[in-house]
Amino acid sequence: DQQVKQNSPSLSVQEGRISILNCDYTNSMFDYFLWYKKYPAEGPTFLISISSIKDKNEDGRFTVFLNKSAKHLSLHIVPSQPGDSAVYFCAASVSNNNDMRFGAGTRLTVKP
């Protein structure tokens, strides 16, 4: 049961432009959402999170938007840099439940 879906397996953008990565979820009980970034041969590293009481969280070049009615969240990276090239995973969890669900990931390539 794929409760967290990232429908775009890959995304390519030009350096300096905006990258928008999308994530959809089906479980309305999810109340905490995270984005992780993964480089080859490394484990995922935490990027940014948002709780369901908010609709936006910003950290430097990274902003996460949450649309609860649409069960959709997105990660915006502005401006994109070549070092941002990695696989990005969306993740979600429910209060008092440690089973964090991950999407399949989107491979972002930022071209110089």
Add this chain to the structure above:
Amino acid sequence: DTGVSQDPRHKITKRGQNVTFRCDPISEHNRLYWYRQTLGQGPEFLTYFQNEAQLEKSRLLSDRFSAERPKGSFSTLEIQRTEQGDSAMYLCASSLGQYEKLFFGSGTQLSVL
């Protein structure tokens, strides 16, 4: 900052053999998680410890899988009678508490021939 370390990084084994992986979490983290990741998929939750207590197990964790965290520090994941379908990246993560971000290790890549 030593981070989460996993050993070995790679393991190749023959079908039917037993394998054991080790995870050393960040020292002050009381929560430890095991995930499995296959090609083209995101990490899938296997099990979770709070200190030495194993509090949750996924239905993905068959009877051939066992995890321990005997002293609330390092953890081991053992797979008995390995099958080719067990081939995956096994990731360990730790955190300070609920709603805290997970810190992942680099994983153990298992190949079952």
